[in-house]
Amino acid sequence: MKRLLAFGLAFGLVVAGCGGGGLGGGGGLKIGMVTDIGQLEDKSFNEFSWKGVQDGASAVGGSAKNIVTKDIADYKQNIQSFVDQKYDVIVTVGFLIGTDTLAAAKANPGIQFFGVDQFIPDPIPANYQGLLFNEAQAGYLAGIVAGTITKSSKIGAVGGREDVPPVVNYIKGYENAAKSVKPGVQVLVNYVGDFNAPDKGEASAKTMIGQGADVVFQVAGLTGAGVLRAACNAKIWGIGVDVDQYQSLPDAKACIVTSAEKRLQNATRDAIKRFKDKGKQSGNFTNDATNDGIGYSPIRNLNPVPAGLEDKLKQAIADMKSGKLKPVP
């Protein structure tokens, strides 16, 4: 018993002695990021947004810290923790945290807020900017790939829900691009109505494969894991979405050709630079080809890569940059 007390006391003293530390980062902007629910190293939204925040912090000579969210109930407090620590910029990730970010932006006009994947309805506070992406352009790049590699002249796309505009934009861009590189190509499109049902995605993709499709593009969140599984099982090509799914979805490594990417890392980095250079940022900012906000992941699994494919993609990006090419007229 005595030994125990002594031990506890010693432990307590050491802890107390080390308290008050944890300062650091020196001067410069203090930038905090609150993740979406899940892990930091998710090879998806959290990870790439965080890399961008770190890049941005070092570009403007600031320091960056993150808080990982485990439960939706923690959003408010995680944001507030950065507010209490007097951070200058707070980046939040994912649409689900949008409501709490908007409330925090209204309550703290002195702090700049950025919301990855958050569309902000009017009226938008002067210190809150949503970081959105031109999905149609990214989908267009995926469509070029699909139109070029298809042998059956039939390709497919599986969407989550038809009433979610970004999903529709991706698929429209994809469809138009495929038709531009291969006139007469048939594009099978199905919206399964669900972002969390891999089994439905797999069933939908199987139907398309049965109809002769030899490339499928998934724009359906978790449902898409089933789409790519079906593609791999049938030994046809799959195209991922949002991030490089060759990395984020190891199960589908064998058949992913590329992914239609939102360049999250560039988006958060540039947002921080914009704030440093021009002050408070507001509105909904669209990342697109002009600012390297969208793109395609490295081409994989094609051996050899069809002649001219990379050139076509580079040309399309250049044309989208100059405004000559509109993926969805």
Add this chain to the structure above:
Amino acid sequence: MIRLRSVARELWQVASIPLLAIVLAFIVAAVVVVISSTFTSTGFDVFLPFGAYASLLAGAFGSGTALSNTLVAAAPLILGGLAVGLGFKAGLFNIGVAGQFLVGAFASAVVGSSLATSPTPVGMPLAVVAGAVAGAAFGFIPGFLKARTGAHEVVTTIMLNNAAVLLLTWAVNDLVRAPGFSFPRTGDIGNSALPILLGRNVHLGIPLAVLTVFAVRWVLDRTTIGFEIRTVGQNPNAARYAGMRPVFITALTMTLSGLLAGLAGAIQMLGVIGFYAPGITASVGFDSIAVALLGRSDPIGILFAAILFGAFRAGAPLMQIETSVPIEVIDIIQALVILFLAADLIVRRVFRVRAAKPVISELATVTQTWAGGTSPAEPS
């Protein structure tokens, strides 16, 4: 003075193993943190755990706002812990708190948003009651199945957790989706939100949760139903022989357990989250099991265990900001606490304590009901 000392000794007998399990969990987690620091950019750091724990402590108790964050995080855990603890008292292992919590949260979000413009004294209580009733209804299902058919509640509640998630995802997508949002969710709760009593976030649900602790204690210790619940938990056959109704008590206990879990969901929804959307996670559900085990199913014990787990949640952000130690360390500590409770021999060896009670009875429930314990539906 002598009396005081004997009370202290009695307290130590009850609380020594849980407290020492916590201490041991912190020590082992510290080792994990030190080892993991070698893989980071800052490199090997022996003092990292001390800094991390200091920030954790500061974030949980270091200021008024820290303290209120701890209370806000503890409130749903108190109710969830009571839900699991009540089940243990009757010899039932309710793993379905996660599902009952979500159903309660959803019901209060729907009722709350439809009464968003009514005055708070009308909308708020109705929304809270809706959550509790929905949770009770969802708890009744496994209770009824166990009482009538003997279907094991562990199996049915695990299944029903998944059923709840999928059912509610469908309901938000297709039944109650609020217009004007880019993703499916319920409408704003407006006036139905629980009033803020103190500071930034101390809401009415916190005193409600604490009051419930004493209400449950009173029911268990001072009422006939409570006596029956405890008796059925200790020996259903003896209870039946004494003229009690194990079948009825089983169904009733699961329903009450669901009610408490639903209430937890309601206060979390109306006091913190504010809307229901697919993808909402119920970490409260599983943390509640740990809280009930740590509190040894005693309502007062659960109160303290919930405050401890709430402190972990509240302190984690500051720990991450100041020391970059990831939040997963909290999960490790919580898991270790339960591990050391289950393997209390380790704790007693390390600290050389002789505990009066050889086993923690709640853990006996967890392991024994599974291994062919008596079922109340057994034909007599």
